[in-house]
Amino acid sequence: MKLLVCINKTPDTTARISFTSDGTKFDSSGVQFIMNPYDEWYALVRAVELKEQLGGTVTAVHVGSADSDTIIRKALAIGADDAIRINKAPTDAFDIAHQISVIARDQEYDMILLGKESIDYNSAEVGPMLAELLELPFVGFANKVESNGQQAIVSRDIEGGVETAIIPLPVVVSAAKGTAEQRIPNMRGIMMAKSKPLKVVEPLEVAQTVLPVQFELPSGRTTCRMIDPDNMEQLVELLHTEAKVI
């Protein structure tokens, strides 16, 4: 089975988020970056598991500059066989989807996996855009991904139950919790990753389709008010007059 996994670089979950003074860009100074956990824990690990079950190869693809090589090496240490880095700082989701589609078009991957979303902008756009550009079926927010080599059997939680789809390969799947368990690369994997191929390719020109106007931090966490359980009238009053939810 020939698998492609799209990996993104995101700020560490503990990073302090701030924006440039004009509010139009994320301020990355002093921020530590990690592989997007949805790409790593679910998409990549599941791809490696499918390879281990069915044979084949796992290629990791990333759109980014050489700064990203550490997270690409991590993907190789976890079990990807080779990697491709498209050498550009991406402008938006369409840019990423477009760049990856160019790589994927001629390679006849059986399955393209990626996380359900990135933990930075959380737009969940790359997967469906990539499927559309490649004219492939797409299943988003999968919680379980199986394959027999001919078809993908993909389940996802829906309101009140589970939806299972059987799709002929090739297919694009975005993976959510449940798809796999995090794998911590061991020291041998880290060393073996050194000798795995990492190909750097130059990007194609893609017009920027989204221009951020303003980023703002959410207002600070508000304090919790405790209401006496015997005083339901006060709770209703506050929900009505302050929270304005009823």
Added chain:
Amino acid sequence: MANKEDRFQSHDHYNVDALLEQDHLLARDAVRTWVKQSVSPIIEDYSERAECPVHLFKELAEIGAFGPSLPIKYGGGGMDEIAYGVIMQELERGDSGIRSMASVQGSLVMYPIYRFGSEEQRIKYLPKLGAGEFVGCFGLTEPDHGSDPGGMTTHIVDDGDVYILNGAKMWITNAPQADVAVVWAKDQEGAIRGLIVEKGMSGFSAPEIHGKWSLRASSTGELVFEDVRVPKKNLLPDVKGLKGPLSCLSKARYGIAWGAIGAAMDCYDSALRYSLERQQFGRPIGGFQLTQKKLAEMITEITKAQLLAWRLGTLANKGEATPAQISMAKRNNVHMALEIAREARQIHGGMGITNEYPIMRHMMNLETVLTYEGTHDIHLLITGHNVTGLDAFRG
């Protein structure tokens, strides 16, 4: 109640990360993740019960924490000395006892078998030690010979196909669990020799030492040898004299110089977070000058220790780190970590003495780390000897 969540965030005031290579960053990230998953949630409970989480031997092996700088062929990871250092740092960020489990197995058991053992010994023991199938320990210190190991009384007598081993070792990390012990004993000519003693050999026992207020999640024991018949093929052939065990200690002390930074970072991180969350007089205590003095001095000392360890690592990678340089780094960094634990305890106020925070556990652990693998004072005298050329040990 134990720690509910490990909120550790690393601090890198001088962008020391830029001095590290990808392998180092990946190794650190992997071990940090493992510590958060497998150590932090359980360590307070195990420490409180004075019980060794023995299941972690296997997990430590799986992540590759045993002998990471030894060749892959012999169960190691084929990494360099800085990678080994950052692994020890991250383990000790979790707990000094967990780091001790790993550094004894790697530096004091696998390393001497690799360095001084026969090929047959390497093949027999190293892959199993690397995979965590065997637990190892290192017997040098004796009840009456700590800082003066050359005075040891444990000895071997040649008896045909075997050596008959008699004596006792004390303060031996991993002893109660050990399948294999690398034991140093004097032969009939008075030369110190290394032997591989296996669990189950008649006359060999390893009783646990109880009542420790430090390294409570790591087992410590004695090794008792009563006419143990050790096959001659278990003698380490390529070493004679005190330089054998001392070269192993240099390896382990090197790891401690890095490890102590981890304990210090955990204390600092907790203190910094607490100082920003804890309100007194209507504002965070981190806003008060005396708290800032403590925090500023902590990060200054951590940064100096990081640079010392990194430089030592670059020397070690070239095979140029001297025992005296390793002594200086071990002494400085452990003392630094202990002082930071004490200052961090003050910032946490009363909470600092509880197991809600890791501070007291680190502080108590570091009292051992200050003493084992060469005491704080002995390392000072090693530096003194090195700079003056005059040996203060023997007058």
